[in-house]
Amino acid sequence: MTVVLSTIEATAEPMLPRPFEVVATRRETADTVTLDFAATDGEGLQFSPGQFTMIYAFGVGEVPISVAGGSADDNVLTHTVRAVGAVTDAICSAEAGTQFGIRGPYGIGWPMDAAEGGDVVVVAGGIGLAPLRPVILRLLDNRARYGAVSLLYGTRSPDDLLYEEELRQWRGRFDIEVEVTVDRAADGWYGDIGLVTNLLTRIEYDPENVTAMVCGPEIMMKVVAREMGRAGTDPSSVYVSMERNMKCAVGFCGHCQYGPDFICRDGPVFTYAAVRDRMRVSEL
Amino acid sequence: MTTSQTKVVERVDLGILIDLLADSGYDVIGPTKQDQTIVYRPISAIDDLPIGWTDVQDGGSYRLVRRDDSALFGYVVGPHSWKSYLFPPRSVLLTIENVDGELIFTPPDAPDRRYAFIGIRACELAAIAIQDRVFLGSGQVDTTYANNRAGLFTVGVNCAVAGGTCFCASMKTGPRCLAGYDLVLTEVLDESTHHFVFEAGSDAGGEVLHQLPGRDATEADFARVAAIVDDTAAHMGRSMDTRRVREDIYTNRDSAHWDRVAERCLSCANCTLVCPTCFCSTTEDTASLDAALGQRERRWDSCFTLDFSGLHGHPVRETPTARYRQWLTHKLATWQDQFDSIGCVGCGRCITWCPVGIDITHEVAAIRTRSEVPA
Ligand SMILES: Cc1cc2nc3c(=O)[nH]c(=O)nc-3n(C[C@H](O)[C@H](O)[C@H](O)COP(=O)(O)OP(=O)(O)OC[C@H]3O[C@@H](n4cnc5c(N)ncnc54)[C@H](O)[C@@H]3O)c2cc1C
Numbered sequence A: 001m002t003v004v005l006s007t008i009e010a011t012a013e014p015m016l017p018r019p020f021e022v023v024a025t026r027r028e029t030a031d032t033v034t035l036d037f038a039a040t041d042g043e044g045l046q047f048s049p050g051q052f053t054m055i056y057a058f059g060v061g062e063v064p065i066s067v068a069g070g071s072a073d074d075n076v077l078t079h080t081v082r083a084v085g086a087v088t089d090a091i092c093s094a095e096a097g098t099q100f101g102i103r104g105p106y107g108i109g110w111p112m113d114a115a116e117g118g119d120v121v122v123v124a125g126g127i128g129l130a131p132l133r134p135v136i137l138r139l140l141d142n143r144a145r146y147g148a149v150s151l152l153y154g155t156r157s158p159d160d161l162l163y164e165e166e167l168r169q170w171r172g173r174f175d176i177e178v179e180v181t182v183d184r185a186a187d188g189w190y191g192d193i194g195l196v197t198n199l200l201t202r203i204e205y206d207p208e209n210v211t212a213m214v215c216g217p218e219i220m221m222k223v224v225a226r227e228m229g230r231a232g233t234d235p236s237s238v239y240v241s242m243e244r245n246m247k248c249a250v251g252f253c254g255h256c257q258y259g260p261d262f263i264c265r266d267g268p269v270f271t272y273a274a275v276r277d278r279m280r281v282s283e284l
Numbered sequence B: 001m002t003t004s005q006t007k008v009v010e011r012v013d014l015g016i017l018i019d020l021l022a023d024s025g026y027d028v029i030g031p032t033k034q035d036q037t038i039v040y041r042p043i044s045a046i047d048d049l050p051i052g053w054t055d056v057q058d059g060g061s062y063r064l065v066r067r068d069d070s071a072l073f074g075y076v077v078g079p080h081s082w083k084s085y086l087f088p089p090r091s092v093l094l095t096i097e098n099v100d101g102e103l104i105f106t107p108p109d110a111p112d113r114r115y116a117f118i119g120i121r122a123c124e125l126a127a128i129a130i131q132d133r134v135f136l137g138s139g140q141v142d143t144t145y146a147n148n149r150a151g152l153f154t155v156g157v158n159c160a161v162a163g164g165t166c167f168c169a170s171m172k173t174g175p176r177c178l179a180g181y182d183l184v185l186t187e188v189l190d191e192s193t194h195h196f197v198f199e200a201g202s203d204a205g206g207e208v209l210h211q212l213p214g215r216d217a218t219e220a221d222f223a224r225v226a227a228i229v230d231d232t233a234a235h236m237g238r239s240m241d242t243r244r245v246r247e248d249i250y251t252n253r254d255s256a257h258w259d260r261v262a263e264r265c266l267s268c269a270n271c272t273l274v275c276p277t278c279f280c281s282t283t284e285d286t287a288s289l290d291a292a293l294g295q296r297e298r299r300w301d302s303c304f305t306l307d308f309s310g311l312h313g314h315p316v317r318e319t320p321t322a323r324y325r326q327w328l329t330h331k332l333a334t335w336q337d338q339f340d341s342i343g344c345v346g347c348g349r350c351i352t353w354c355p356v357g358i359d360i361t362h363e364v365a366a367i368r369t370r371s372e373v374p375a
């Protein structure tokens, strides 16, 4: 049993992070912060939209976080993090200069190439806008390659909106339709109230030549896929980003299994066609 | 280097094998008797083996009893498996130095040792091959596993007895060692003789075999070996029909039988800890009080815990039904999609060590019966 493994010691350690330093922070909401990181060795992290990294907070732990933007050439890596527990608290309370360990990027992201030549519908719920932000930036940078582009975004309340300044800019453009809704309004809110899925009927797209990219609670992703299916969109043109507990991101820890798939490496982005049957089964 | 392909080694000479391996620098690990069970620990002589003992196993029960002979390998598998050495229950992934806020990540040095495992059963060789695919063969290479696995020397044993919960014959993993060994032995013991028929499975095995005293094996020796393993195969305590098992489990995701198993299941995770193929793990982070040094450790985890599937404040698999379904579905169905093989080798450990005697062979049979009934 000795033969097979003679070369193995030479391979790189798959769970070894690199040090990254926080260079800027922007508070988005009461519990959510956007942070720009820079690799201390100067080597920016190359990613595609929809991929995620593992962020290690010293002595606390390591969590999967989607890439929300940045540029490898400029050595900027942007993450938007909602504080829900020990590690995300540590990230959200970090100041410029704090170092974290980051490894990745991991996973299969959004179908930016496959979507070319057709319409694109982006649907986000809550923090689900974070992994879709690089999609929107990429669409706008390469606007001519795509047909009609729309963004539907829903949050619990106006206070929970991410990227407000950017949203305002995007709404001001004529080449992207942006619709925002909240579950509960507050004073000064003149926009929509209700489920993000209700906005689908309002936008223009060719149901038979569209790519949908959807990230939010599972129930919301299901409803979007179903509604678009009713309008004539094939379930293999609707992409959803799945979330499960995750400890290693390289297919060893077993936590993110979703039926036969490891979400860390076979996802997190799947076609609705691929996961539709599984989404019907509770506690899978 | 000269090699031998086969050899018949007398009982009195078998200790030389351990000496040879130890002298070549291996850490030699083998079965030993401890606290009324047989577990794998370092050995330095034949007397360390559980000579003259056997195990009586059934659902939820394990007992060591005396044999009426002095066989060296006259038992089957206990609560330990070799995964404790290759994929240890705890291992350090990283140490992190914090020098005034600057983080320096260091993986542990590769250990300076090689293991020789003596007494690996056929089902266990199959289990190691399965974990090889998980940790070495699916894209990324797990460093801890690879380091422990590198240079491993394996001495397999063809089983001369079948345990009460064994079903390797139906899983096609045993009782004869099929692949993955450097050496394999069959123990031949009766009133007139006590010897071991060795076969080499690799050059490294052939070199060691060449240095052992003994004679070449004959047709008669191999006929005896065949008779022994055939008899073992005929006396399996359990069996499982693996044909279409994946499809049957997928179509029976909502079988009422999952609930019936879950009513008995304690979610104690024993089954996953004793299983030689289960590979799930979690991580633990610590830091020294002065915050100068951090450590990431990996430890075995189990899909039977609530934390395992924690997401947004709730476990995804909240009910024991969902957790048992996850475990069994993974072993027998999704494993095939992930790694091109079934995730169970038929060792019977999960049956023996389940405190309430839940039996994977019975449960899967009950879960799939419904698919034979027209809807
Ligand atoms: C692919 C992927 C991308 C993600 N992207 C983002 C993102 O861009 N921004 C963001 O704020 N969050 C994101 N998350 C969720 C984030 O990983 C969890 O909020 C985080 O792990 C919680 O860890 P904690 O130590 O802060 O909290 P804990 O105290 O560990 O737990 C808080 C809550 O989070 C759940 N949780 C714990 N560990 C995990 C885990 N490893 N994965 C998922 N949930 C977990 C727990 O069940 C609990 O309900 C993403 C998750 C995945 C799987």
Ligand code: SF4
Residues within 6 Å of the ligand: B271, B274, B275, B276, B277, B278, B331, B343, B344, B345, B346, B347, B348, B349, B350, B351, B360
């Ligand atoms: S599932 Fe049970 S019988 Fe199968 S390999 Fe694991 S412990 Fe052995």
Ligand code: SF4
Residues within 6 Å of the ligand: B264, B265, B266, B267, B268, B269, B270, B271, B272, B304, B350, B353, B354, B355, B356, B357, B358
């Ligand atoms: S099946 Fe048995 S061993 Fe496994 S978790 Fe349930 S009670 Fe424990």
